[in-house]
Amino acid sequence: MSDKQGYMKALKCRECGREYPLTATHVCEFDFGPLEVAYDYERIRKSLSREAICSRPQTMWRYHELLPVAGEPTVGRQVGYTPLVKADRLAKRLGIRELRVKNDAVNYPTLSFKDRVVSVALSRSVELGFKTVACASTGNLANSVAANAAAAGLDAYVFIPSDLEQGKIVNSLVYGANVIGIKGHYDEVNRLCAEIAGKYGWAFVNVNMRPYYAEGSKSMGFEIVEQLGWRIPEHTIIPMASGSLLTKVHKAYQEFIKIGLMGEAKWKMHGAQATGCSPISAAQKAGLDFFKPVKPNTIAKSLAIGTPADGFYALKVMKETGGHSDDVTDDEIREGIRILAEDEGIFAETAGGVTVGVAKKLIASGRIAADSSAVLCITGNGLKTIEAMTGHVGQTRDIRPSLREFEALLAQDKPQLVKG
Amino acid sequence: MIQISIPPTLRRFCGDQENVAVAPGTVASAIEQLHDRFNGIRDRLLDPQGNVRGSVLVFVNQEDIRFLQNQQTPLSPGDVVSIIPAFAGG
Numbered sequence: 001m002s003d004k005q006g007y008m009k010a011l012k013c014r015e016c017g018r019e020y021p022l023t024a025t026h027v028c029e030f031d032f033g034p035l036e037v038a039y040d041y042e043r044i045r046k047s048l049s050r051e052a053i054c055s056r057p058q059t060m061w062r063y064h065e066l067l068p069v070a071g072e073p074t075v076g077r078q079v080g081y082t083p084l085v086k087a088d089r090l091a092k093r094l095g096i097r098e099l100r101v102k103n104d105a106v107n108y109p110t111l112s113f114k115d116r117v118v119s120v121a122l123s124r125s126v127e128l129g130f131k132t133v134a135c136a137s138t139g140n141l142a143n144s145v146a147a148n149a150a151a152a153g154l155d156a157y158v159f160i161p162s163d164l165e166q167g168k169i170v171n172s173l174v175y176g177a178n179v180i181g182i183k184g185h186y187d188e189v190n191r192l193c194a195e196i197a198g199k200y201g202w203a204f205v206n207v208n209m210r211p212y213y214a215e216g217s218k219s220m221g222f223e224i225v226e227q228l229g230w231r232i233p234e235h236t237i238i239p240m241a242s243g244s245l246l247t248k249v250h251k252a253y254q255e256f257i258k259i260g261l262m263g264e265a266k267w268k269m270h271g272a273q274a275t276g277c278s279p280i281s282a283a284q285k286a287g288l289d290f291f292k293p294v295k296p297n298t299i300a301k302s303l304a305i306g307t308p309a310d311g312f313y314a315l316k317v318m319k320e321t322g323g324h325s326d327d328v329t330d331d332e333i334r335e336g337i338r339i340l341a342e343d344e345g346i347f348a349e350t351a352g353g354v355t356v357g358v359a360k361k362l363i364a365s366g367r368i369a370a371d372s373s374a375v376l377c378i379t380g381n382g383l384k385t386i387e388a389m390t391g392h393v394g395q396t397r398d399i400r401p402s403l404r405e406f407e408a409l410l411a412q413d414k415p416q417l418v419k420g
Numbered sequence: 421m422i423q424i425s426i427p428p429t430l431r432r433f434c435g436d437q438e439n440v441a442v443a444p445g446t447v448a449s450a451i452e453q454l455h456d457r458f459n460g461i462r463d464r465l466l467d468p469q470g471n472v473r474g475s476v477l478v479f480v481n482q483e484d485i486r487f488l489q490n491q492q493t494p495l496s497p498g499d500v501v502s503i504i505p506a507f508a509g510g
Contacts, residue, residue, distance in 0.1 A: 025429075188482065
């Protein structure tokens with residue numbers, strides 16, 4: 001692996017194909033198209049085999065050649081390889097033959113898939129010589145940048161909408177990061193950050209470091225394939241904010257085929273949104289290849305991006321693979337969270353409720369066939385969005401420390417259990 | 421006058437200026453005025469059909485022009501136009 005580039009060749013415009021050096025830059029000067037990392041797949045093919053992968057530690061870095069960090073990663077070396085849970089009880093409830101949950105609610109260290117993208121972005125930032133890192137965030141990214149920057153000794157500035165869930169705010173502050181609350185939507189936070197990134201020259205993980213950052217999401221797809229026993233699932237259901245994760249998991253499947261780890265296969269990518277912020281799913285359902293921006297109003301704040309940067313590309317992937325999209329109301333999101341918890345013992349954040357809710361709809365409508373297999377991508381932990389479920393999951397019933405009071409209570413609920 | 425905030429990516433095509441002043445009118449006329457002064461800018465912002473590229477966001481006084489009247493959005497003295505790349509997730 002060369003010191004400066006690793007297996008990367010250049011940054012390449014997704015629209016016009018112009019190439020740029022592997023620096024901290026994210027848009028094409030000619031048409032504003034997003035830049036993506038181009039790899040030397042021939043070299044990767046020679047280095048990365050199933051055997052090589054299986055011999056490495058169980059982290060996302062076992063696929064290092066396909067991640068845009070030139071040398072050994074320096075930030076987030078333990079991230080990834082989260083459980084792929086066989087979800088038989090939920091499968092039965094939803095009416096599908098085989099269902100698995102990719103559980104990034106327990107990703108290390110900040111309990112969301114963002115640790116994947118951040119470990120790549122910060123490792124690359126260190127390689128490029130940055131000392132200050134930053135992000136515009138709906139919460140999970142802020143947590144991950146704050147934690148991983150702290151562990152790496154980097155100075156961190158995180159910018160979030162000021163009305164975020166308390167759990168996500170405390171989860172950024174505790175690491176000593178500079179947390180700036182912006183009175184506005186994520187879209188407005190991001191607009192400000194684009195201006196700050198230009199002026200201050202920091203490594204903004206999802207602005208000027210975005211080509212590297214976004215690639216980290218592929219590791220979720222690599223792991224799904226490996227954990228399924230080197231098989232690409234027929235259906236993958238993914239929550240969409242900017243739409244990036246859906247496109248990157250799809251790219252992961254393609255890359256495994258491209259470098260010869262898998263034979264040709266067919267799969268469908270499905271996207272999930274909240275009805276209160278559904279520019280991509282609305283476009284998909286209307287058969288459009290462009291979306292109309294919206295002003296978000298949903299409890300799924302981690303998905304509340306009204307002008308999704310990768311919306312166009314997510315629509316393209318769903319169309320090409322024959323996938324579908326749908327959206328769910330706040331009540332359906334809460335129901336999704338509840339049934340995932342009750343059936344599988346997994347407490348997901350609101351985005352997870354969106355994914356489960358949309359999977360339920362797509363299976364019920366036959367868009368995902370009952371006799372098929374699917375993977376649900378759960379991207380964050382429910383402990384971070386407690387507010388969304390507070391008052392919707394019943395309440396504790398307090399009694400004195402008395403057997404008589406307990407049995408009185410049990411007699412109300414399940415009299416057959418009371419022993420005389 | 422109208423102030424146009426130039427994104428870092430485009431500054432080297434705009435004489436390294438962070439802000440450029442143009443006469444009132446509409447967003448379309450502001451882009452034309454920018455193009456008159458810095459040849460080639462229009463094609464970076466607009467697609468061959470003349471629409472603002474999907475990867476470009478234009479704001480007038482912090483509001484996305486797609487919520488206003490797109491390129492026909494009127495611009496009055498004191499208005500601020502910001503041009504920035506589309507947002508990534510967070």
